[in-house]
Amino acid sequence: MKEHKRVKTPPRERILAAAEELFYREGIRGVGVEAIAARAETTKMALYRHFASKDALVAEWLRLVVVSEEAVFERLAAEHPGDARAQLWGWVRFIAERLAGCTGRGCAFNNSVAELPDRQHPARQVIEAHKVAQLRHVEALCAQAGLTEPKEAASKLFFVVEGAQVSASSLGTGTAGERLLDIARGILGEAPTSPSRERCGPQGVKRPPISGKRS
CATH class of the missing domain: 1.10.10.60 (Homeodomain-like)
Incomplete structure (x- = not known):
């Protein structure tokens, strides 16, 4: 044989x-x-x-983190086609459950920003482009969900999601997740039935395998 x-x-x-x-x-x-x-x-x-350099490696690593973050919205869109409010709640729950169920140093993006003060650094540019695109996507979902003042609602929701991830290390992951859900309820209304918990990766993100190619 x-x-x-x-x-x-x-x-x-x-x-x-x-x-x-x-x-x-x-x-x-x-x-x-x-x-x-x-x-x-x-x-x-x-x-x-x-x-070409360590900076280039850092930027590529963060591009992979972006891919995994974008995959969350893609999964939610597939699970709740045409239901923008459910997609928004799915995203909020994903963050809350990630905070409650996983240990680690917190959000890779926030950690990296703290270490990379130069906004011209290629990795900072990856992070900032991702955050802008993510906020725009949340704004679009808020508009589709029929929320009053969708841009303002998206801004508040995005702010509290970011804040929960930053404060988790000091407040405790469970407390930060609970507060996130409570504040999101005031923005989005009552949540639908909770989906199953996702498996967490090194920073609490369900990750696709790392490969030489990226989408």
Whole structure:
């Protein structure tokens, strides 16, 4: 019988997986490329073949986080077609359950912004573009849900979601999630039946596998 050899994950994927783990656990500034290469079982030279700099690697890691965040809205749209209010509540619940059910350092975006004060940094630009697009999407859902003053409602909802994620480390994840749901109820009205809890990844996000390509 022919023996099958185990296919090793390509270096680029291993580097991204190692970067995700280390950046989230120890912070961007606390991790050097040598540590990432070692965790990925490759070399520093190989890392630089795939990423021009550590900054480029950080930006690519955050692009993958963006993909996983966008996938939440895509899933909710598929689960609640034509029901914008249910999609909004699904998003709020996802954040609240992520806070209540997962441990870690909090939101990767907020952590990264704190470590990257330069707004011209490529990773900061990834984060800011994502947040603008996410707010616009929430505004569109608020309008579709027939909320009065949809832009104002979206702004309030977005603000409280962001605030819950930032304050979770000091208030406690359960308390922050409960307050989020309570305030969201005042914006969206009563919530429909709660969907099942999502499986959490390193920062509480249900993640697609890291790959060399991104959508």
